[in-house]
Amino acid sequence: QVQLVQSGAEVKKPGTSVKISCKTSGYIFAAYYIYWLRQAPGQGLEWMGVVNPVDGGTSDTQKFRGRLTMTRDTSTSTAYMELRSLTYEDTAVYYCARDKLDYYNGMDVWGQGTTVTVSS
């Protein structure tokens, strides 16, 4: 079955970086964008960016520009998200989700979420 399995919870100090993986299975990796989103404690959903699995092209929001890197490894069907210069406000659950490349289909499968806690 289709799965997006994310790496485990992380505790990081302010100013450091975190890298989260999203391992996909059960479908053709090249056929779906991978989106990254996050949810701060008690808050709503926030879109961070997207990576194209075919060419590795990315798009993200101005809010994270310069701190966010999204990559993918087609040999393992895995996407990665690295966020640098962490602050307490980056404490959140981070999700990956997929959406079809060739037509709009909504984000139909999500990862289980990765909790990132920024604490000194």
Add this chain to the structure above:
Amino acid sequence: DIVMTQSPLSLAVTPGEPASISCRASQSLRHSSGYNYLDWYLQKPGQSPQLLIYVASTRASGVPDRFSGSGSGTDFTLRISRVEAEDVGVYYCMQGLQTYRTFGQGTKVEI
């Protein structure tokens, strides 16, 4: 950026009764294809969000037919024909017209 506004933000429902949530976009979500790029997601307690409706009115795979979506342009509605206990959680609308996706604030549905 497209601003998404949901109402109400909280909704107490009775099992077996209908419920509806509204979502308004700050600009039209109508794509050149003719579809409205508006999704509805449900986040059940302690779970990842799940897709309910895409392009405003198409139910995602496996979604019960008691859920329906309608609307066009800037105004959209999610309806539950007969609420069940398992429908509790936070419902979000999301625009997919711009690459930078934006969500409504969420509507918390409780029994």
